[in-house]
Amino acid sequence: MKQVMFRRLLVLALLCVLPLVSLSAAGRAETGDDGGEESLHLEWAVSTSPDTLFAPTYFNSPIGSGIMGLIYDNLLVYTGDNELQESLAVSWEATSPTTYRYTVREDAVFSDGTPVTVEDVAFSFRFHNDPNLGSRQAFLFEDVVSVTTEGNDVIIELAEPDSSWKFIPTHMGAYILKQSHVEANFDSYGTPETLPIGSGPYMVEEFVPDSHVSLVRNPRYWGDPPPFDTIRFPVIPDDQTRLLAMRSGEIDGTFNVPPGALQQWDQVAEIVQATAFIFRGLTIDMEDDPFDNIHVRRALYYATDRESIVAGLFAGTAVAATTLDPPEMFEGVLSDAEVEQGYGDLAVFEFDLDRARQELAQSKVPNGFSMTINVPDGSQAAIDITQAVQETWGQIGVDVDLNLMPGGPRFQLILDHGPSLGVQIIGNLPDVPDPAILPYQYYHSSQAARNGNNSSKLKDPDIDELLDAALTATDPAESARLSLQAQIEASQQVPIIPVLWSDFIFAVRDGWSMGPINGSSVSNTFVRAINPR
Amino acid sequence: MVPIVLFMTLAVFLLSSLVPGGAVAALLEGRPTSSAQIEFLTAKYGLDRPLHEQYLSWLTGMFRGDLGRSFRTSQLVTDMVGERLGITIWLNVMGLVLAVAIGVPLGVVAALNRGSRLDRFVVGVSIFGSSSPAFFVAIFFLWLFAQNLGWFPLYGAGGPALWSRLWHLTLPGIVMAVAPMGLIMKVTRASMLDEIDQDYVAFSRARGLRERRVILGYGLRNALIPILTAAGLIFVGLLTGTVFVERVFGLPGLGNMLVQAVITSDLPVIQGLTLIIGTWIVVANLIVDIMYAVVDPRITYDKTK
Numbered sequence: 001m002k003q004v005m006f007r008r009l010l011v012l013a014l015l016c017v018l019p020l021v022s023l024s025a026a027g028r029a030e031t032g033d034d035g036g037e038e039s040l041h042l043e044w045a046v047s048t049s050p051d052t053l054f055a056p057t058y059f060n061s062p063i064g065s066g067i068m069g070l071i072y073d074n075l076l077v078y079t080g081d082n083e084l085q086e087s088l089a090v091s092w093e094a095t096s097p098t099t100y101r102y103t104v105r106e107d108a109v110f111s112d113g114t115p116v117t118v119e120d121v122a123f124s125f126r127f128h129n130d131p132n133l134g135s136r137q138a139f140l141f142e143d144v145v146s147v148t149t150e151g152n153d154v155i156i157e158l159a160e161p162d163s164s165w166k167f168i169p170t171h172m173g174a175y176i177l178k179q180s181h182v183e184a185n186f187d188s189y190g191t192p193e194t195l196p197i198g199s200g201p202y203m204v205e206e207f208v209p210d211s212h213v214s215l216v217r218n219p220r221y222w223g224d225p226p227p228f229d230t231i232r233f234p235v236i237p238d239d240q241t242r243l244l245a246m247r248s249g250e251i252d253g254t255f256n257v258p259p260g261a262l263q264q265w266d267q268v269a270e271i272v273q274a275t276a277f278i279f280r281g282l283t284i285d286m287e288d289d290p291f292d293n294i295h296v297r298r299a300l301y302y303a304t305d306r307e308s309i310v311a312g313l314f315a316g317t318a319v320a321a322t323t324l325d326p327p328e329m330f331e332g333v334l335s336d337a338e339v340e341q342g343y344g345d346l347a348v349f350e351f352d353l354d355r356a357r358q359e360l361a362q363s364k365v366p367n368g369f370s371m372t373i374n375v376p377d378g379s380q381a382a383i384d385i386t387q388a389v390q391e392t393w394g395q396i397g398v399d400v401d402l403n404l405m406p407g408g409p410r411f412q413l414i415l416d417h418g419p420s421l422g423v424q425i426i427g428n429l430p431d432v433p434d435p436a437i438l439p440y441q442y443y444h445s446s447q448a449a450r451n452g453n454n455s456s457k458l459k460d461p462d463i464d465e466l467l468d469a470a471l472t473a474t475d476p477a478e479s480a481r482l483s484l485q486a487q488i489e490a491s492q493q494v495p496i497i498p499v500l501w502s503d504f505i506f507a508v509r510d511g512w513s514m515g516p517i518n519g520s521s522v523s524n525t526f527v528r529a530i531n532p533r
Numbered sequence: 534m535v536p537i538v539l540f541m542t543l544a545v546f547l548l549s550s551l552v553p554g555g556a557v558a559a560l561l562e563g564r565p566t567s568s569a570q571i572e573f574l575t576a577k578y579g580l581d582r583p584l585h586e587q588y589l590s591w592l593t594g595m596f597r598g599d600l601g602r603s604f605r606t607s608q609l610v611t612d613m614v615g616e617r618l619g620i621t622i623w624l625n626v627m628g629l630v631l632a633v634a635i636g637v638p639l640g641v642v643a644a645l646n647r648g649s650r651l652d653r654f655v656v657g658v659s660i661f662g663s664s665s666p667a668f669f670v671a672i673f674f675l676w677l678f679a680q681n682l683g684w685f686p687l688y689g690a691g692g693p694a695l696w697s698r699l700w701h702l703t704l705p706g707i708v709m710a711v712a713p714m715g716l717i718m719k720v721t722r723a724s725m726l727d728e729i730d731q732d733y734v735a736f737s738r739a740r741g742l743r744e745r746r747v748i749l750g751y752g753l754r755n756a757l758i759p760i761l762t763a764a765g766l767i768f769v770g771l772l773t774g775t776v777f778v779e780r781v782f783g784l785p786g787l788g789n790m791l792v793q794a795v796i797t798s799d800l801p802v803i804q805g806l807t808l809i810i811g812t813w814i815v816v817a818n819l820i821v822d823i824m825y826a827v828v829d830p831r832i833t834y835d836k837t838k
Binding site: 049051052054057131132134136138139187188189190191192193208209210211212234235236237238240241244245247248250377378406407408409411412415450451 | 556557558560568569570571573574577602605606607608609612613616617672675676679680683686687688689690780781782783784785789790793795796797798
C-alpha cells in the first residue's frame, strides 16, 4: 500500500515539474527567432538602470550619458581621438575670453518632427541656472551670465574666463532640449510618464526602469545614420549573470566589466579600455588630531602599497596614482618633457614600512593609534582599497576599523565638514577633460567648508591663487601648467594619498572591435565606435 | 490590521529620518555642488520641515492614493510599485506553490518510508535545499538551465504576454522554491511521523479504511497545522530572498527597488514599500489564521470567548 502511495505522490510531483520543462523547450525557439536580427540590433547590458533620461535630474555616468547621448544632440561633440567636433553647431568661435558664439545648423529637427530652434538651444543653456529647478548640472553653468540669440547664432557670455568652458557644450549637461516639451512636463520629464524628445540619432521606444531602455533609429536625424537600427539596454545588475549573458551571446557588450573578473571576461569578449581619468585616493583631515602632524600623514602614505592594490585588485586596468590628474590629462596641451618634469616634482612616498615607522616615530603617536574609515558600501573599489590599507597600516600600529555606510550618509559627512573628518576614501572623475577641475575641488580653500569637497581641509593661499588663475586662464597650456604647479605644491603637504587612476572598462562581442573611445566621448553617440564584423 | 501597517510606516519613517545625511547627499553622488543647490533640493523634497509635518503630509497623500514622487527617479511611487508588484508577487507565489507542491508530497513519502533509502534521500535533499545559499543556487541554475541547456532566458522579465512572462519567471520561481521546499519537506516529514504513530491512525486502518484515506484524509490533514505555520513564515520570508533573485535574474521587482531606495535614502519609495510590505505580511498572517480554521474546525476566532 505504501508503494502505491509513493507512486501516486511521485506522479503528482512530476506533474508539477513537467509543465515547466515543456515551457522552457518552447522558449528556446523564441530566443533563436530574436537572435536573427543581430546584425541591426545592439543588446548592450548595463549594471544599473538610469535614474531618469533627463540630465538635470541625473549625474554623469557612462550608463546615463551613454544612453542619453544617443537621444539628445550637443552643439559640439568630443571624439574618441580627443578632439572637439561640431555637431548641432555648424561653427563656433570664442569672440572674446568670455564670449562664445555658436551657429546652429538649420536642418536639425527633433524626433517629433519639429525644428530645433536657436531658442531651444538658448533655453538648454539657461535652464540649469534657474534656481527654481535645482538642476544637478548647475555647477557647470555657474559662470554663465547671459545666453542670447542673434539670427541662427547663440551667444554665451561668461562672468570671467573659464578654462573648462570650451568642453561644456559636449557634456550631458548641455544636451539640447525641446523647450516646450520640457516646460510642459518638467516634474516627470525623462521618466516613463514623459519620454524625452531629442534631436539625436535615436529616439526612445520604451523605458522600463530597472528592466530596460529600448531605442529605435530616429528617421529625422540630420547626420549620418549610426550602425544599428535598434538598441536595447537590459539592466543586469549581477556581474556573474552579465558574464554568462556575454558568454552565451545574449548580449553584444556592456559598459560594466568588474576589474576583478577581467580574465574571465577576456576569454569571452573583446575588452575595451576607455580613458576616463578616474581618480581614487584617501583624503586626510589636516586639522584633525593626529593627522594635523605631517609625519603621521607621511607615515600613512609610506604604508600604502599602491602598486599591490593596483596589481592585485584592478588586474592591470589601473595605474598607481601620484596626484589627482593623470599625466594623460596634459597630453597635447603641455610637452612631454614638461609633463615629465612636473610629475617628477611631485612629493611621492613609495611603499616602505620602515620609513613609515620612522615617520610615525617622529610624531606624538610613535606607537600608532586607532581610527575609523567610513566606506561607502555601494563601491566595491572603495571597499577593496580600504581593506588593503587596513592590512598595511596595521603593520605600523595604525589600527583601522572599516565602517560600511550607505553612500548618501557617508558623503553627507564630507559635505558637513565636521571637526573630525579623519581619513576619507574618495573616487571622482572630472566632468570635462580639464586638469583644473579636480584640484579645485580637493585643494581650494573655498571647498574646505560646508558643502565643499575638500575633505583634507587644505587651506593654502598660494595654492588658491594658482587654482584661481588656472580656472580663468584662456590659454590651455597656461591653465594646465598652473594646475600642475598647484598639485606639486599641495603634494608637499600630503593632504591626500593618491592610490590609483583607472579607466572605464567595456566589453564587446568576440570578433567585434570598439574604438577609438574615451570617457568623454561615451556621452556622444558611443555606438559609432562599435565595429561589428 | 490598518493600525499595525500605519505603525510600521511611522517606525520606518522615523528610523529613516534618524540616519545622518540622506537623500540630498545621495543624489549629489559626490559631485561639485553649492549650498544654494543643497538648500533648494532640501526644500523641494520637504526635508526642511519638522518630522511630524513630513509624516502627516505623506499620510494625507497616502489616503488620497498619492505616495509622492521618488527623489531619485522622479517617478510617481504608485507607478513604480504598480510596475513591479506583479513580478514580485509572481515570484513569491510561485516559490511558495512549488515549495508546497513538491515539499509536502516528498515529506509524506519520506515519513511513510521511515528509515529507508528513499527516506534518507529525501532528508538529504531537504538538508541540501534548505542549507544551499541562494546565490549559489541562482547562479548554478542559471549556468545549467539557461546557459548550457538553453531552456530558460538568462535575464529579464520578458514582454507583457503571459507566455513570455512564464518563460522568463519560471527559473527564478524555481530558485525561490529551493530553500523553502527543503524546509517544507522537513516539517511535513516530522509532522507526518508524529501523526502516523497516533492511535487514531491504527484504529482507522483496523476499521479497514483505505490507506489513501488514512494517510491523506486523516494523517496529512492533522499534520497540516505546523506545515501551514511554516508556509506562512516562508511566504513572508520569501520577500527577503526576492531581493537576491531579482538581482541575479535582472528582474524589475520590489526587492531591487527597495535596495536602491535604501541606498539612496529615497524616503517616498521607502515609505511606499513599507506600506506594501507591511500589508503583505499582515495579509499573509491573516490567510494563515483563516487556513488554520479551515483545516481544523476546532480552531475558532470567536470574539465572545
